[in-house]
Amino acid sequence: MESPSSWRTIGGGIEENILAILDASEARDSQDAIDDRIAFLDAVRAASIVPESERPPTYKMCEAVFQILRVGKSLELIMASFQLLNELDKRYPRVYSSNSDKSKSSSNAPPELVVVKEAWSPFFPGSGTCSSEREVAGKNSGGPLDSSSFQLLIQDLAEANRKANFQTLDTKSLGSMLLFQYLVNVLEGDILPRNSVHEETMNWTLLRESLLNMLLGSRKLNYKGLVRDCLAIMCGLSQIQSAFSNNKIYPENSVAKPPDNCDTAVAIALPEIGKKTCIAMQKLLILIMELDIVKKKAEMQGYTTRADGVRLLFLIY
Structure with missing residues (x-):
């Protein structure tokens, strides 16, 4: 694990x-531009x-890699940026x-x-009480969310899966699915070490300041709608997975074959990406439930304040 100070070691040059590799391809939308972004x-x-x-x-x-994941039009680019972001997060946790860090910690x-x-x-x-400038950045430019x-990302996924239409x-x-998977990985990577330290210190503030708790506590987020959409996405993806497994999409073939107007790469990638997206949805709901359990205990012990809000706990659903 890298030390915090190492985050400053890459020089401006x-x-x-x-x-500069990326800047050279910004104005183009061609195979050459895709190759330049892969090179980046x-x-x-x-x-x-x-x-x-x-x-x-x-x-x-990091911002540029994330932008490729959010707005990339090539499946190759989207998957490459997704993999790189996860590798970076694993190598340099926030x-x-x-x-x-066993080299610096004492057992006592x-x-x-x-x-x-x-x-x-x-x-x-x-x-999450962001200005209109942040909203524009989050929705349109490929910037942070x-x-x-x-929630809009989850709503879009729910709408796509409600159609239950392979074509x-x-x-x-698929890019939206990979983006969601990555964001859940980030939320998990943020809250798990917080929960680990909380178990030893009983310091609720550590979890109050987690990304997940701040997202769920935002007035801009419809909590009931988020849970409903997550469950709908899981059902929709399960149906698609079942269709592939049972060859119901194109029963005349032993392997599900996409129609002529469907991207072959998308058809090949869909089963695996859909499966992992379903797992990510389950992971998000589990993280929410675990957070709510800890929050409920903190409330009973008098550790919470008005700053923690009055969000309805997932356990009630």
Whole structure:
């Protein structure tokens, strides 16, 4: 695990050279532009992921990779950026327990939560009471998301799955699924170390400041609608998975075959991406339930305040 100070080690010159690869393709929408963006992702990986490298990417580099995931039109680009973002998060966690760094921790020392404040995040900081400028950035430019943008993503996935129509799923749909998977990974990576330290210290503030708690506590988020849409998506994806498994989409073939107007790459990727999206939905609901259990205990012990809000707990549903 890299130390927090290592987040400042990539120099401006390296950043400029890597971002220049991306800048050269901004005005184009062709195979050459896709190749340039792939080269950019490879350059970020070479600078930050290769074994001998100990230089995390800069804020702008992470932002650019995330933008490719959000607005990319090529499945190859979307999947490559998705994989890179997850690799970066694993190599350079934003939040972790001091006990996880065995070289610096003592077996008798109480665990502490380490938050890398200068690290880039796909979510806007704060409780979600964002300005109109943040809303525009979250919905249109491929920038970080606030609570309303996060819910809009889930609503779009629910709408696509309600159609239960194999032919309507395209690269954008799969991109939204991968984006959701990544965001859930970020939420999980943020809350698990917080929960681990909370179990030792009983400090509810650690979980109050988690990304998940701030998202759910936002006035911009319809909590009941979010839970309903998550369940609907899981049902829709399960139906698609069943159709593939039982060859019901195109029974005349032993393997489900897409129609002529369907992207072959999308058809091949859909079963696996759909399955993992369903798992991510389950993971999100489990994280919410676990957070609500801890919050309920904190309320009973008098650790919560008015700042924690009055959100209806998922356990009541």
